[in-house]
Amino acid sequence: MGTYILRRALINIPVIWMVATVVFFATSVLPGDYVAQRIAAQNPIPDNPELAQQQLDAVREDLGLDDPVGVRYLQYMGNLLQGDFGTSFETRENAIKGFMDGFPYTLQLGIMTLIVATMTAIPIGILSAIRQDTISDYVLRVFSIIALAAPNFWVATMLLLYVIRGIPLPFTDAEIGWTIDLTSQALIWEDPITSLKLFAIPAIAGGIAAGAGVMRLLRSQMLEVLRADYIRTAWAKGMRERSVVVRHALKNAMIPVLTVLGLQIAGLIGGSVVFEFLFNIPGVGNRILRSITARDVPVVQAFILVIATFVVFVNLAVDVAYSIVDPRIRFS
Amino acid sequence: MGCIEAVKDSKGGNLLMSDLDNYWKRKLAHQGLSRRRVLGGAVLGGVGVGSLALVGCGDDDDDEASDATPDTGGTVAPTPSGSAVKGGTARFSSANNTWDTFDVDRSRFTPFAVVMGYTNESVVHYKSFEKGELEGGLASKWEQPDASTLNITLRDGATWHNKPPVNGRAATSEDIVAFIKRNKEGKTQDGVDDVNFYRKGEYANVASVSAPDAKTVNVKFTKPDPFFLGTLASGYAKIQAPEAVKAFEKDYANLKADLIIGTGAYSLTEFKAEGSLTFTKHDKYPQGQNLDKIQYFPLFTDNAALQAAFEQKQIDAYGPRTKQVLDELLAKYAGKITNYPAFAANPMAGTYYGGTPPWNNANLIGAIFRTIDRRQLIQQMFQGLAALAGNIPPTQAAFGITEKELITYPGYLEDRAKELAEAKQMWSAGGGPALGDITVDIPDIWEGAYSGVGALITNSMLKANLGNNFNVKLEPYSTITGKLIQQKYGNGANNIWYGWISDVTKLEPSIDLYNSYNSASPQFQQFGVKIQKVDDTTSKLLTELDLEKRKTMTKEVEIELIKAYGAGIPYNMITIGNTLVHNYYHPTENQPFVTAHQFASRAYIDPKDPTYQGRPA
Numbered sequence: 001m002g003t004y005i006l007r008r009a010l011i012n013i014p015v016i017w018m019v020a021t022v023v024f025f026a027t028s029v030l031p032g033d034y035v036a037q038r039i040a041a042q043n044p045i046p047d048n049p050e051l052a053q054q055q056l057d058a059v060r061e062d063l064g065l066d067d068p069v070g071v072r073y074l075q076y077m078g079n080l081l082q083g084d085f086g087t088s089f090e091t092r093e094n095a096i097k098g099f100m101d102g103f104p105y106t107l108q109l110g111i112m113t114l115i116v117a118t119m120t121a122i123p124i125g126i127l128s129a130i131r132q133d134t135i136s137d138y139v140l141r142v143f144s145i146i147a148l149a150a151p152n153f154w155v156a157t158m159l160l161l162y163v164i165r166g167i168p169l170p171f172t173d174a175e176i177g178w179t180i181d182l183t184s185q186a187l188i189w190e191d192p193i194t195s196l197k198l199f200a201i202p203a204i205a206g207g208i209a210a211g212a213g214v215m216r217l218l219r220s221q222m223l224e225v226l227r228a229d230y231i232r233t234a235w236a237k238g239m240r241e242r243s244v245v246v247r248h249a250l251k252n253a254m255i256p257v258l259t260v261l262g263l264q265i266a267g268l269i270g271g272s273v274v275f276e277f278l279f280n281i282p283g284v285g286n287r288i289l290r291s292i293t294a295r296d297v298p299v300v301q302a303f304i305l306v307i308a309t310f311v312v313f314v315n316l317a318v319d320v321a322y323s324i325v326d327p328r329i330r331f332s
Numbered sequence: 333m334g335c336i337e338a339v340k341d342s343k344g345g346n347l348l349m350s351d352l353d354n355y356w357k358r359k360l361a362h363q364g365l366s367r368r369r370v371l372g373g374a375v376l377g378g379v380g381v382g383s384l385a386l387v388g389c390g391d392d393d394d395d396e397a398s399d400a401t402p403d404t405g406g407t408v409a410p411t412p413s414g415s416a417v418k419g420g421t422a423r424f425s426s427a428n429n430t431w432d433t434f435d436v437d438r439s440r441f442t443p444f445a446v447v448m449g450y451t452n453e454s455v456v457h458y459k460s461f462e463k464g465e466l467e468g469g470l471a472s473k474w475e476q477p478d479a480s481t482l483n484i485t486l487r488d489g490a491t492w493h494n495k496p497p498v499n500g501r502a503a504t505s506e507d508i509v510a511f512i513k514r515n516k517e518g519k520t521q522d523g524v525d526d527v528n529f530y531r532k533g534e535y536a537n538v539a540s541v542s543a544p545d546a547k548t549v550n551v552k553f554t555k556p557d558p559f560f561l562g563t564l565a566s567g568y569a570k571i572q573a574p575e576a577v578k579a580f581e582k583d584y585a586n587l588k589a590d591l592i593i594g595t596g597a598y599s600l601t602e603f604k605a606e607g608s609l610t611f612t613k614h615d616k617y618p619q620g621q622n623l624d625k626i627q628y629f630p631l632f633t634d635n636a637a638l639q640a641a642f643e644q645k646q647i648d649a650y651g652p653r654t655k656q657v658l659d660e661l662l663a664k665y666a667g668k669i670t671n672y673p674a675f676a677a678n679p680m681a682g683t684y685y686g687g688t689p690p691w692n693n694a695n696l697i698g699a700i701f702r703t704i705d706r707r708q709l710i711q712q713m714f715q716g717l718a719a720l721a722g723n724i725p726p727t728q729a730a731f732g733i734t735e736k737e738l739i740t741y742p743g744y745l746e747d748r749a750k751e752l753a754e755a756k757q758m759w760s761a762g763g764g765p766a767l768g769d770i771t772v773d774i775p776d777i778w779e780g781a782y783s784g785v786g787a788l789i790t791n792s793m794l795k796a797n798l799g800n801n802f803n804v805k806l807e808p809y810s811t812i813t814g815k816l817i818q819q820k821y822g823n824g825a826n827n828i829w830y831g832w833i834s835d836v837t838k839l840e841p842s843i844d845l846y847n848s849y850n851s852a853s854p855q856f857q858q859f860g861v862k863i864q865k866v867d868d869t870t871s872k873l874l875t876e877l878d879l880e881k882r883k884t885m886t887k888e889v890e891i892e893l894i895k896a897y898g899a900g901i902p903y904n905m906i907t908i909g910n911t912l913v914h915n916y917y918h919p920t921e922n923q924p925f926v927t928a929h930q931f932a933s934r935a936y937i938d939p940k941d942p943t944y945q946g947r948p949a
Contacts, residue, residue, distance in 0.1 A: 033810075053814075053817060054527045055527050055528060055530075058527055059432075062585075088605075091604075092585055092605075093605075157634075160634075160636045160637060161640075181646060181948065182637050182640060182641040182646055183423065183425075183629045183646045183647065185630075277634055278634045278636065279637060280634065280637045280638075280641075287606075290606075
């Protein structure tokens with residue numbers, strides 16, 4: 001196992017290098033560099049064209065954008081080897097600082113989303129499987145399809161507009177609403193109540209959508225496992241339903257579900273761009289979107305590199321977890 | 333603050349800006365989209381008040397010609413009065429701002445000019461931008477004993493913020509001298525010319541500046557300069573302490589709150605580039621200020637969240653993007669919120685190079701100019717919340733022709749059938765059909781804001797009437813600027829562009845008219861449309877001290893430019909932005925790049941107002 005982990009970790013290094021290279025060149029060919037995007041747009045008709053061009057050139061030189069792309073790539077790689085992710089064009093801070101600032105928000109939203117997803121998916125998946133073809137099964141399956149089909153940006157916007165702004169009660173002037181502080185952006189350890197109020201709605205909206213896919217997978221896995229001989233044996237032995245389902249069937253049905261949950265955990269770090277954007281949560285997803293729009297290339301490169309690194313190592317962790325969950329799996 | 337003493341030039345003309353013609357008052361409906369908010373430009377989100385709604389004077393003759401929708405409510409204008417309440421923290425959302433440097437002399441980004449308006453003072457500033465009234469900032473008074481001399485007297489009690497290395501000392505006249513000299517020379521401390529002193533040209537006319545004593549500044553000009561007071565009142569003309577400049581000159585790009593040290597009413601105590609700013613009152617500001625703090629929250633990335641925050645009174649002002657939202661909020665909160673419309677900073681126009689074919693042919697460029705249906709664009713893009721603009725947009729209404737006169741010129745006629753028919757004839761007469769395909773560059777961010785309008789212009793307007801293929805090409809602004817500089821919009825190429833043009837940052841257009849349209853100006857090379865009368869008049873403008881005469885001259889210039897189909901810059905419209913504020917909040921004028929200083933004297937929060945209830949602490 002140790003050898004396997006070491007080997008996979010070493011393989012991940014060239015993977016990360018390839019990601020860094022692809023990201024570098026992909027961001028280098030984006031139309032309009034930072035100078036173009038921000039500075040020229042401020043003053044499209046310059047008073048003095050020659051001076052304007054000098055100014056643009058000076059800024060490009062200051063930001064290192066005037067070097068050939070090959071030179072910049074080598075500088076970028078050399079800096080990376082020393083742990084230097086570069087300097088943000090916009091904030092003049094270390095390019096990774098924005099990630100460090102945004103990660104707690106993304107982590108909190110991700111964990112809450114994951115909790116909602118598992119708390120909805122597992123009970124619903126189990127219930128739907130053991131009550132196959134009953135009314136409750138049909139209701140739960142319809143619910144999961146709706147949750148899968150509804151675009152999460154639409155769900156979030158509806159929640160924002162109607163829950164937070166208030167749903168007017170008919171024949172009265174009253175409204176039902178959910179007041180959340182959209183300006184404080186508190187984390188749970190800073191102000192638990194305010195934070196939970198802000199994060200609850202995107203976590204519920206995102207968790208239900210994410211859980212719907214897991215629910216359907218779990219249901220199909222449970223149906224397959226419940227038809228296995230050993231489960232029939234367990235029934236025949238007179239074991240209680242709860243014992244059969246939870247201790248025997250669920251454990252085996254969860255293996256592929258773990259893969260999906262593991263991928264969702266890997267996706268956590270990238271943040272939910274939609275929900276962070278809509279609810280003004282300054283997480284990783286929101287920040288990377290802003291950086292892409294602003295052509296703040298060092299920040300985009302730094303973020304993607306960190307996310308890619310996290311994803312490859314989480315995948316390794318999921319593979320290792322497989323062997324723990326399923327003793328039949330051994331790595332060599 | 334000291335009163336303005338009689339300021340006359342040697343000919344008895346008034347050097348103060350006089351009242352603006354505000355015939356736009358009845359034109360202003362609601363809604364609008366601030367280009368700054370979209371682009372990430374100047375406005376720090378919902379800050380001020382629609383100035384143009386406030387002024388009582390106007391030209392009543394314009395009503396018949398109005399196409400704009402009328403006010404639908406709640407446009408009571410606040411007036412600063414003795415009822416201002418001390419205390420409280422005003423809260424706003426930041427826009428998607430960009431910061432270049434914290435050295436105001438070398439900055440060109442209006443968000444930073446707004447920040448400096450809170451923290452640093454100008455020599456003079458606008459008591460009322462809408463009326464064009466100046467008052468002393470750091471100056472208590474100023475006078476011109478002759479046309480080439482300006483004497484400034486520093487007001488009493490001006491003190492720098494208590495931040496190192498200035499440490500709260502009293503301001504002196506030497507601070508103003510250092511500011512003027514630095515901008516005139518345009519060099520860093522090591523003596524190197526720095527192209528980033530963008531406004532060096534505005535100080536070129538200063539022959540010498542000196543401080544005979546701690547309270548007096550003497551400025552001598554090489555020739556009479558009617559515009560220097562306007563320069564001193566501009567958004568970037570903020571005085572910095574010389575020792576701070578010396579200490580921080582190499583560090584200003586690092587964007588830290590400690591680098592901003594001023595004598596203004598507020599000190600910047602927190603700054604994060606993503607939009608968190610906190611301004612705390614300067615205890616030694618002699619005139620005192622109403623608000624204790626002004627807070628900006630980071631950008632609300634989604635407008636629905638911003639709207640929700642406004643409705644829950646988490647922020648005190650909000651600019652709706654659509655008329656529908658504006659109307660809905662005004663109806664929902666009737667009597668509880670007030671709308672302050674104001675013109676956006678950036679007019680919509682295009683540019684072309686008219687020095688050579690094809691666009692030196694008046695028939696061709698005139699046909700395009702006349703075919704674009706400005707009124708349809710106003711309705712379709714902004715639901716009526718924009719105004720027609722000639723070469724002097726309504727933002728500078730005192731110096732431009734009235735709308736009633738504007739709509740008598742081709743391109744602005746109300747008779748669209750006539751406009752289109754004559755445009756078609758012009759196109760044929762100019763050989764337009766033989767031109768083939770014509771490319772219309774549209775800025776990518778403009779298309780992003782107004783999706784589909786590029787196709788509306790090219791297909792439904794230009795192609796439908798003139799017959800040629802007009803093809804939209806999305807380009808970033810840097811490409812457009814580059815092509816402008818290289819005269820590629822024309823000059824043998826069947827290419828024009830359309831979008832936002834540079835923002836209006838001055839009350840008076842005279843200098844900009846010279847820069848853009850006088851054939852001796854470097855900027856003229858981008859447009860190349862020489863009109864002798866424009867050359868003559870704009871040259872005279874630069875030395876005309878009489879304000880009323882300058883107004884007459886600028887109107888004459890505008891007429892010539894419109895007759896020449898824009899003379900390189902065919903203007904179309906300017907949008908109207910709306911700022912909704914809860915009634916407990918009494919705001920400043922809505923020209924933040926020059927009126928942010930009004931937060932000290934005008935803005936206040938009234939906790940006794942019924943709408944204050946429910947505002948989060």
